[in-house]
Amino acid sequence: MREGGVGNAQLARTVNRIGGELGVPLHYDKTAVSHWLKGSLPKAEARPAVVEGLSRLLGRPVTSSEAGLGDVAEPAPPDVVSGVVDLGRADMAPSRRAVLGAGLYSATLAIPQFEDLAGRTEAVSAGRTVHIGMSDVSTVRTMTAKIADILDELGGGHARPMAAAFLVNTVGPYLRADGGEAVKKAMKAAASDLVYLTGWMAMYEREHGTGQKYYLQALTLAGSAEDHVTYCRTLRGMALQASNLGYGNKALELADSAAEAAPAAGPRLVAFLRGQQAHGAAMVKDRRQAFARLRETEEALSRAEGRNDAIGGYDRAAYEFHVAHVMWELGDRAGSVTALRRSNRYRPHGERQGRVHATGLLATRLLAMRHVEESCEVWGRFLDDYAAISSARGDEHFATLRRGLRPYRRLPAVRALSTRVRSVERLKAA
Template sequence: MDMDPSRRGVLGAGLYSVALTIPGWPDHIGRFERLKADPHTRIGMAEVESVIAMTEKISELDDQFGGRTARPMAAAFMVNNIAPYLKATASGEVRRAMLSAAADHLYPTGYMAVDERLDLLGQSYYTKALELALAAGDHLTYCTTLRGMSVQAVELGHGAPALRYANAAAAASPEAGPRMRAFLAGQQAHALAQTGDRAGALAMLHGAEVAMEQAESKAKAHGSYDPASLSYHVAQVNFELGDREGAIRALQHSEKVRPTMYRRARVRHRAMLAEWQLEAGRLEEAVQSWNLALDDFPQVQSGRADDRIRRMLSATQPHRRNPQVRELLERARPILNLIE
């Protein structure tokens, strides 16, 4: 399917009012259509490459240290470097490449805002990333951003919008390779499961697994979508469909094969695993998983990770007389004082 501005219709049923909540945003980014050239500045592919490299570095910091650490850097680079580049004089090829690089910077910046639990702000970044990707003709970033919006929606329990975004991402992805198909289908499966479509979710998950098998012998991962990410989607689908033990097994496998650089995901998913283990009556295993989450938690600045630790406090309330739980809460007390 061709990507064109009409695809933005999927935003009409958005989760939030898409008010631009970034001070001064229209002055810096929103006028890229009108501010086509600054006669005093000219850019080439070197500037595009610098944006791509900086986005990669900041994204790595986000994975390791969380959105509250990384997003201020991403936002400053956007205002101080990317915005002037978008106004600079450039050839058509360079201009499209810069629009694409800018979109690809805004997408992870939106994810960082979501990680901070600044959900409206995150969606405004995502919406601007879609606009820039459309202007650049960048299918990959356009589809990836729609998928990110689906991830945000499903995490907040909005299954129907999550499915619309995920389906729109898949529909707009032209001739996707196997890893991209797995990347999109895994998210579709999670959203389908949350809307209660068991057969659809399992079929889509099977498609994601087949695509991942095909992809593993080929080029490097698209973004961070790898076997650990697919196992996470298997876990989420199982959880949504009521298979708690299957969810626990899949999430344990995901954590086993997850690359060590993804510290923020490790904290969140280990705490999630603990919640599921406790629901299954496996108190000792839950305490162990929470302790593992606490090992990395002090190095992560993440609103979503904070939420998981708060849930630990409420979930363990009925078990406070258990010695292991008491020890866990004693260990967590300094942390809880910081996030409450």
């Protein structure tokens, strides 16, 4: 704490916030930190949050032993296939998902470089009796696309356990199977897409530690497959995760790394990457860079042709969503709301999960601007989609809806909306 100039109250707030990221309530204050400094220990389930809090505040990894919380033996890192299967097995049944220590997001994590990952999975994929071919690669690609469709229509709460089960029961054995070098490389590339998608769903469901672990496994598989595209898309997903958690510098660093990892990217992928760079730049209040990146995003998108693939695709709705983030971060609230409305107009009808988040965000921002009746109208559209999906992000917006409208409960528009809210609550509880 002396090294980083960290005060007692600052550490307490950081630890509480990390607990909140995982839905684990922690309510420490500066007095509790004073007790720790005198030799008492925080409760066991909070100690990983204390270590991660110190790491974030110092901007470097801090070990449990270094923090004076005991020497916790770390298990040896598994090979990538075992890592993917272990994550998937914990994810197959939501009731068995990992708790605080295993699901902790690290803001100081070192990211492996693409050049360092080639060949990492060779030792575990050789010498097996099962033989795979390109038809098996096609099976993984097709299932990944189908899971992405289910995600869009019904939400991550339904799609992610399916992805996890497929990773454990099918993809894991495929990755350990024998086959020609071209087939094995193609299988690792296909698997990295699915692992990336599963990590994205975990992130979207606010299980950030689990999402980060999936992302790291996707990076390793993509690097081993020499798949620059999935490697850089995964880094971009990690940048989005950092931005969701409020780490602007980390978000920009990861977004820039993603762009640098894709030197031969097509225009749609360039737009996908530049848009995230624009958001990161806005978070650190670099107005010039943020708007320059938005111009590059729009120009690249105008040159994009062909099918907008479900994983890592980028369209006009996504571009306007990035515009909205940039405007909000730079203080233009009205401009952000206008861009969100444009984003929703461009959003495909079947993309229900994305629309739930976008309408929830629009309604929240309208409410923050005290445009209560407009907010109620948008909340109504949010409820239309929210009632039909399973999404932690949607649940978060729903909680914001109930909490945010309480001060205005006497207004007719709010009273009418409250009736619908109660109806949706009963539906969700049934």
